[in-house]
Amino acid sequence: MPVSIAVETPLQDDVRALVTKLNAHLLPLSPLEFQFKMTVEQMADSDTTLFVARDESGAAVGMGALKVHSAELGEVKRMFTDPEVRGKRIGSALLDAIVGLARERSLKVLMLETGTGEGMAEAHRLYTRSGFAERGPFLDYPDSEWSAFFELPLDAGPPA
Template identity: 60%
Template sequence: MAVTIAAETPLQDEVRRLVAELNAYMMPLTPREFQFQLTVEQMAEPSVTCFVARDEAGRAVGMGSLKDHGDGLGEVKRMYTLAEVRGQRVGSRLLQRIERLAREKGLTRLVLETGEAPGFEEAWRVYERGGFTVCGAVLDYPDSGYSRFYEKKMLP
């Protein structure tokens, strides 16, 4: 599948739809108080870059964001691909694009928080295949048992 990935504003209907689908998928998997979702408005803040994957017809089929926390630390947020394109490496390509921007910004470490429950296996595979390793709690996320944390040291 030919996919293009570009930084875009999250303040558009297609991204809002992807965010809504991601939220609907995650809601039953983890208690609400242990879900740490950026809204599209938060994704539009200057510290966040939102990438959108589009198919040959220009339809948004995936998204992922990089949040720059300063001091060389970046966070992968809001990774999601439509079920119909899973297995076609769209998530991996989004992650690679996020990493490329992280390197361009001079970030030295990427972290992320994802769910620790059945239903998150595909996400774990994308991160682990991308060279991320499981680590302890990061940033201000609680170590609740409902989250799995990953990190990747960025090589120059």
């Protein structure tokens, strides 16, 4: 299935629908206090760039964002692929776009927080396949059994 990936505003109905699906997926996986969600309004801030994957009909089927915290640190946020199209490497393409933008902006490291457990196994595989390594908490995320943290150093060039 061919998809296109582009930077778009999150303030669109079909992106809001993806966020709703993502939030519904996450809801049963961990307590609310350990779910660090961004709203579409927060994703529209100037420090965040949202990539949207669209299928050949133009339907939004995935998303992922880069939030820049400093001149050195970027964070992957709101990664999601619609369950109906999983397994088609859309998540990999979105993550590649995020990593590419982080490199263009000369960030030194890209980090992310994600959930744990069976419901997050596919996400963990995606991140490790893409060169991310597990690490401890960063920024103000609490250390808990509900969170897994990953990082990708960007100053060494693209992974082999």
